[in-house]
Amino acid sequence: MRMDEQPRTTWIERRPTDRPAAQPAYRSRRPDLRLGTYSHRVDRAATDTADRLAVRYTVRTTTAEYTLVLNAPGWFGHKGLGDALRDAVAELRAVDLTYGPSRPESLVSRLRRGEISPESYPPLADLVDRCAAMRAATDGWFDAWAVPGGFDPGGLLGGWAVERAAARLRAAGVHDYAVLTGADLVVRGHAAHGGPWRVAVHHPTDGRRPPLVLEMTAGAVGTSGVSGRHGHVVDPHTGEPADQLAAATVVGPDLAVADAYATALYAAGRAGLSWFRAGSDYRALLADRRR
Template sequence: MRIDQRYRPAGTNEQPRTRWVDQAAFGRRRADLRLGTSSHRVDRAGEAAVDRIAVRHTVRTSTAEYSLLLNAPEHVGRRLVGDALRDAVAELRAIDLTYGPGRPDSLVSRLRRGEIAPESYPPLADLVDRCAAMRAATDGWFDAWAVPGGFDPGGLLNGWAVERAAARLRAAGIHDYAVLSGADLTVRGHAAHGGPWRVAVHHPTDGRRPPLVLEMTAGAVGTSGVTGRRDHVVDPHTGEPAEQLVAATVVGPDLAVADAYATALYAAGPTGLAWFRNGSGYQALFAHRRR
């Protein structure tokens, strides 16, 4: 099966591509990245093409673990690549400290208590606006306000953090990278071997099934449900744990949006598949019912 989907990430003029790859053809090649369990795996780390600088780094915050894979032409220089990596890591750590809902002094917690307005901090306003937009896009199935405390952006906060770190990389001149966290990722450009990023998306609970394989030059994969916890997503209409699906995986241009769609789809069940029929640029890869 070969299906081409062209995505245009916000703020770019290029037309990057995500392509589904025929299983037989993929069998003759190795994946660069594997998703679909509670963590991710990097298969091809260190296999850089000639005249390329390839770097892999893992960073842990209080709530997540991230892997960053960067590569660049040698003429860019190792110092610039190192500086770009430090900027991206600093952004991930800053978001954890500044916006984490579990931190009493975070901006999110202060917003809940009515101490500040979203407009006080432009990134906080962006985070709130994204949550509001996804509530509208999912008919209320993603609702950051339908939780104890009044506001919790956790359903898209991790993807938002990854995208902001990726923006730091681009601003520093790095245009070939992958940033992963758990079963989520965003990629741009090409892998260190010179070709598109080869991403094998495994079924989250059935290891016997062959993976869905994507060749990506830009885009994101967001997943909800792979932790195995049956109560980590709540139906915002009833307040009860969502139990229709075993997992939901969504692919599209932006990881924050894909994450929010995956969270909402996990909560809504099969009815949420209607959101992907309107040309939004996002597509559901997995939406499997519980047995």
């Protein structure tokens, strides 16, 4: 799997009257993963089969809850899968401890106080560079510097953590996985049933609407506006809480970027849809106005 592979998705809106056509044996109509409201859900239990191993694990840090769903060929072995899982979980915990803006001794907090420069630590430099790139890409609507207290990468830090954990999985030889946090996820490869990951994206404020179902073998979904915390996204131009949209969802290759786009779109409102031009690697799935 190439690191620059683009997300392969099919956007399907199921209605109660839909009749599913005949499908290959691996293609169940049931979703494997669900996103929306205030949480995520894994619909299929991860179980071993004669030739495949599967595992599901949930870990909570001080800032987020993550669920990892992994599957691998039988020859990979339980030990190999367990080692890969532990490595990915360790990365999630390390990002929380090392970069969390709420931790006084984190690198982000030390950067805010002027005690270190971004170049002191290559991962910190990468985080700062990503924030600067997203500020430029969103006409300043994603601005990690336009928040009380100074630099705060929170709008993409969770996605960055997930991508770093996913890189650990690939380095360990696991190429079929999903990592979820809140209403965000990254997937690669195939689900345990052998087909693409089927991701049901539920409307965050209207439970009566049927979900959008994405079939994905590579890509990420980032959402802003479903944390349940009013004012969690600030308009960087006014300093006031953003209130134009109820939620914004973006799909693309990298979760840190998709998260940042979703945060910016939530702040900018539907005017931000102009960022997703034809041929862009990222596209907006949802930009729902506040009622």
